Amino acid sequence: MKDRTAFVDAAEVPKGPIIFVMVLGAFVAILNQTLLNVALPVMIVDMGMTANAAQSLTTIFMLVNGILIPITAFLMERFSTRHLFLTAMSLFAIGTLICGVSFSFPVLLVGRVVQAAGAGIMMPLLMNVVLSLFPLNKRGSAMGYIGLAMMFAPAIGPTLSGIVVQTFSWRVLFFIVLPIVIIDIILAYFLLRNVTRLSNPKVDYKSIILSTFAFGGLLYGFSSAGEQGWGSPLVYIPLGIGVVVMIFFVTRQLRLKTPMLEFRVFQYNMFSLTTVISVVVTMSMFAAMILIPIYLQNIRGFTPLESGLLLLPGALVSAGMSPITGKLFDRIGARPLALVGLGITVATTFLFANLTDETGYYFMMFAYSLRMVGISMIMMPIMTAGLNQLPRRLYSHGTAMANTLRQMAGSIGTAFLVTVMSSQTVKHMADSMPASGMATEQQLTTLENLATIQGINDSFMVATLFAILGFILSFFIKRTDPVEEDKEYNNQMANRGTAKTNQSQKVNVTQSR
CATH class of the missing domain: 1.20.1250.20 (MFS general substrate transporter like domains)
Known part of the structure; x- marks a missing residue:
């Protein structure tokens, strides 16, 4: 029996099942967000929330998502593909269940935070896996399927949500998503392999804290500006904090030998x-x-x-x-x-x-x-x-x-x-x-x-x-x-693909004889 927890070279693994499982996870995460946007007015009436409280359900999801995405670079180097994806989807499933059964605003808010913690990991992880699995001349096709998930979910989300909330409870929206998430977790357990290399960086708690306040402050400030106006303290105070902390965060990343988020990509x-x-x-x-x-x-x-x-x-x-x-x-x-x-x-x-x-x-x-x-x-x-x-x-x-x-x-x-x-x-x-x-x-x-x-x-x-x-x-x-430093890797993948084709041809010739 194959060890699904061991690292597998990209040239030796079936790519289709891995991409399908991960694209499905990204799809339900995006679908969940578009479903809720249309349902907010109904949820306000049903749960007796204020409009601001209802809007915070969207804002908190965006905030947690935005705070977590910069940390994913560290997570992807610390944990394997399989471990990270199963953790993300499990968090998303737990959060979806909490939202579906919640009968108070605080519980619903907790569910959204847990959902966002899982969803924030999915898209960067998926793109990283595509870069690791495919050589340069085939990445476009693979990225195209990621685009399919990114576009198709918002396409059906508002219409599906409108039909459901006019006929059933808004809770049904979460219970539509939950079975898909559970199926994807099961598929991931059996099909997903570890294809990203780990460098096991040390946890830099200062960088995590700085990143949280920097990106969190900027995202909250900008997201509030459209509704509150630029002169509101809810806008300029978070933006000010975000800008100042971001300076410290970037400075620290440039000084560290192994940064949490590498700004030298620029x-x-x-x-x-x-x-x-x-x-x-x-x-x-x-x-x-x-x-x-x-x-x-x-x-x-x-x-x-x-x-x-x-x-x-x-x-x-x-x-x-x-x-x-x-x-x-x-x-x-x-x-x-x-x-x-x-x-x-x-x-x-x-x-x-x-x-x-x-x-x-x-x-x-x-x-x-x-x-x-x-x-x-x-x-x-x-x-x-x-x-x-x-x-x-x-x-x-x-x-x-x-x-x-x-x-x-x-x-x-x-x-x-x-x-x-x-x-x-x-x-x-x-x-x-x-x-x-x-x-x-x-x-x-x-x-x-x-x-x-x-x-x-x-x-x-x-x-x-x-x-x-x-x-x-x-x-x-x-x-x-x-x-x-990557030319040798791409040549190795191309040579392995050629060798695999030649071996397959030899087998076919032998069988025909």
């Missing part, structure tokens, strides 16, 4: 460039995810389910495109995909910067679907192009850094674009008031709606500028060869 120019593009694109991408539901529900009066259905085709198209994009990346590289994808993103984002109170539902569905085609050509290819330049010893740090900055970009983009919308709405409202300063209640409602639409348009225009910046930067993306 010495590799293509990794740095693609990370900047990923951050810019993520900030632009969040515009549609936040502003379109506001426009549809608050201005046009559509239900959450109708809002979710408008976004569904685009997310499904994007999910279907992801594996295709991955294969194209292996053939033609990231630059052509990024330029075409960002060209589409610029054009379609600009379309949303011209909304009116009569913009057609199906026109928006088409424009959003086309926009998601563009985004599907950008995210995973540019991230893979950057990670491909890193030496094998920095895979865990590169994946942790890329995912951390993507999480930060989502929070910053959300806060910034919502702030633009809010401030511009106030400005347009003041500009459109009658000269007398007096208006009827009906006139005020009409003026407010029109001012909000103009504020949303202004926010989309800013998102268009983000996309244009990403488009310009994409001209500088190049194919990168593996660094010197």
Whole structure:
């Protein structure tokens, strides 16, 4: 019987079962988050929560997730693939069960924290495993399947949640996820193998504490800015703490011989460039995810389910495109995909910067679907192009850094674009008031709606500028060869693959005789 706890060389292990098990885990983690967002209004009524308390269920998940992701580089070097994934999925399962049976807000909050502790490990670990399993010329296809999980879960989440909460209790949402998680844990126990190399670094408690306050402060500050405003103490105090502690954290990591999170990954120019593009694109991408539901529900009066259905085709198209994009990346590289994808993103984002109170539902569905085609050509290819330049010893740090900055970009983009919308709405409202300063209640409602639409348009225009910046930067993306210390490893994998093929051919010849 094979020892599933021992390290196995990537060239000697079946890759399909490992990727399937880990992608399934990432899928349910993302699905869980999108399911809950739609259900929050129902949960407020059912559990007697305030709107702020309900929002904290999302905020705490994001915070724990964001705090844990930078630590995953250390965890991936300390614990084996199998051990880490089974622990993460078990935590996620326990948290899901707690949420499903909770009958009070504190218990529900605890469940969300436990869920987030497991979910934060999954995506960096999955990307690290892909880098360890596949040679350079096949990573795009593998990353494409990660993109499939990342896109498909948000695609079905809002619609599924809308159907469930209209028919059943919101608790059913957690009990839909739980059986999938349990099945994945069982599959992981039997199929998952240890394919990442361990260096067993020492635990640096100071770095963990500094990382928690640095990333936690920044994430909390930015996530609160959209709702509280930049002048609120709940925004500038956490941001101030986060910035100051981040300086100490980065300084400490650069001094340590074995840092918890290696900031020297930015010495590799293509990794740095693609990370900047990923951050810019993520900030632009969040515009549609936040502003379109506001426009549809608050201005046009559509239900959450109708809002979710408008976004569904685009997310499904994007999910279907992801594996295709991955294969194209292996053939033609990231630059052509990024330029075409960002060209589409610029054009379609600009379309949303011209909304009116009569913009057609199906026109928006088409424009959003086309926009998601563009985004599907950008995210995973540019991230893979950057990670491909890193030496094998920095895979865990590169994946942790890329995912951390993507999480930060989502929070910053959300806060910034919502702030633009809010401030511009106030400005347009003041500009459109009658000269007398007096208006009827009906006139005020009409003026407010029109001012909000103009504020949303202004926010989309800013998102268009983000996309244009990403488009310009994409001209500088190049194919990168593996660094010197990884050439031998890639040659070994290629030679083993050739040897395995020759051996198989010999067996076939012998059998035919």
